[in-house]
Amino acid sequence: MSHIKFFKQISKSDVAIAGGKGASLGEMTQAKIPVPPGFVLLSSAFDRFLHESNLKEDIDAQLKKVQPEDTNSVDKVSTVIRDMIHDTPMPKDLEREILSAFKKLDTKFVAVRSSATAEDSAVASWAGELETYLNTEKKNILERVKLCWSSLFTPRAIFYRHEKKLIDHYVSVAVVIQKMIQSEISGIAFTVHPVTEDYNQMIIEAGFGLGEAIVSGQITPDSYIINKSEMSIIDINISEQNRKLVRKIGKTKGQEDEENKSNHWIKLGKEGNKQKLTGKQIIGAAKLFQKIETHYKFPCDIEWAMEKGKLYITQSRPITTLKKRQI
Numbered sequence: 001m002s003h004i005k006f007f008k009q010i011s012k013s014d015v016a017i018a019g020g021k022g023a024s025l026g027e028m029t030q031a032k033i034p035v036p037p038g039f040v041l042l043s044s045a046f047d048r049f050l051h052e053s054n055l056k057e058d059i060d061a062q063l064k065k066v067q068p069e070d071t072n073s074v075d076k077v078s079t080v081i082r083d084m085i086h087d088t089p090m091p092k093d094l095e096r097e098i099l100s101a102f103k104k105l106d107t108k109f110v111a112v113r114s115s116a117t118a119e120d121s122a123v124a125s126w127a128g129e130l131e132t133y134l135n136t137e138k139k140n141i142l143e144r145v146k147l148c149w150s151s152l153f154t155p156r157a158i159f160y161r162h163e164k165k166l167i168d169h170y171v172s173v174a175v176v177i178q179k180m181i182q183s184e185i186s187g188i189a190f191t192v193h194p195v196t197e198d199y200n201q202m203i204i205e206a207g208f209g210l211g212e213a214i215v216s217g218q219i220t221p222d223s224y225i226i227n228k229s230e231m232s233i234i235d236i237n238i239s240e241q242n243r244k245l246v247r248k249i250g251k252t253k254g255q256e257d258e259e260n261k262s263n264h265w266i267k268l269g270k271e272g273n274k275q276k277l278t279g280k281q282i283i284g285a286a287k288l289f290q291k292i293e294t295h296y297k298f299p300c301d302i303e304w305a306m307e308k309g310k311l312y313i314t315q316s317r318p319i320t321t322l323k324k325r326q327i
Contacts, residue, residue: 003045003094004101007038017042019115019174024316031295036312038178039101043117045094046149046173053088068162078155085150095142102141102177109135109180114148117172129157130173134212135180135247135262148175181312182247183305185276186211187221189289190319192299197324202226202286206276209244210263211305211314222276226286233282241272285311292316
C-alpha cells in the first residue's frame, strides 16, 4: 500500500488522510491556484509506524501521566514521547517511498510541514500547534519527517489536547513535503478583516524573507487593507523591519538548533523601512486571494510567498475566529 499522494491526487475531502494542510494544498492545486509542487506522506504512514513499533501503548501510558496544571509533568512527558519516536527506526520500505517521491520533485530544498488529521475542523484548529522545517535537503528529510510526527506531542500540543478536550480522541498526523520557495517577500492574508469582521475588507500582511518569521510573530509585517468590491487599497501601514529570515549558505557559528541549521537571520539596513509590496502587487495578490475565497465559499486565512516576482500560495485554511456572519 502506498502511503504517499502527490497534491494533484488530493482534494479538500481528504482531511482524514492528508490533514487540513495537505487536503487544502491538494484542493488548490486541482483548482489551478499557484501552489508549489509537493506530496503528502499520509497519516496511515504514522499509524503504521506506531503499530509496527508497538509505540502506541507506550505513548498512551505516558499521556496518562500528564497533569495539565503542572508544566513540568507536561514537559517531561513530551520529552519522553519525542525521544521514543526519534529513536525508533522507520520501516525501510517507507524510507524508500519517501526518497523516491522526493526525487520526483526535482528540487534540492523542500519544506517539511506537519498536517494533523484533526486540523482546521470546526471544533479545533491545530494551526500553529505542530512543527515545520524549511530548507530541508535529502540527507535530513527522514529525520525531519519524524520530528513532524513527534511534534504531535510538543508541550504546547499536549496542552492543546487538554484545552480542547481531545485527550480521548485519536489524532494522527500527515506530513507535507513541498518544493521550497526562497521568498524575497512573504506573508499572510485574511479575506475578511479579522478585527472589524467587515466582509468587504481584506487585510494582507507582508515582510521580507521567509514567511515563517511572520507566522511565528518574530517580525512585524506591513499591513494593507483592501476594499474587495472595488479592488482598491483603503490603507497602507509600513513597518520597520530590521532583519529577515533566509536560507543559510554555509555554516554559521553558534547556531545549533534544528531550524537554524537550515535558515538564519540577516540584518536589513534602510531596505527594511521600505514598503514591501507595490500597489500593483497588492491588488494582484488581493485578486488571487479573492479567487481562493470564492472557490472555498468561506473566509480564508492564507499564507503566501513571492519569489522572483511570482506569487505562490503555501497554505489556506478557514478563519476560525469570526463571530459575525455575512449578511
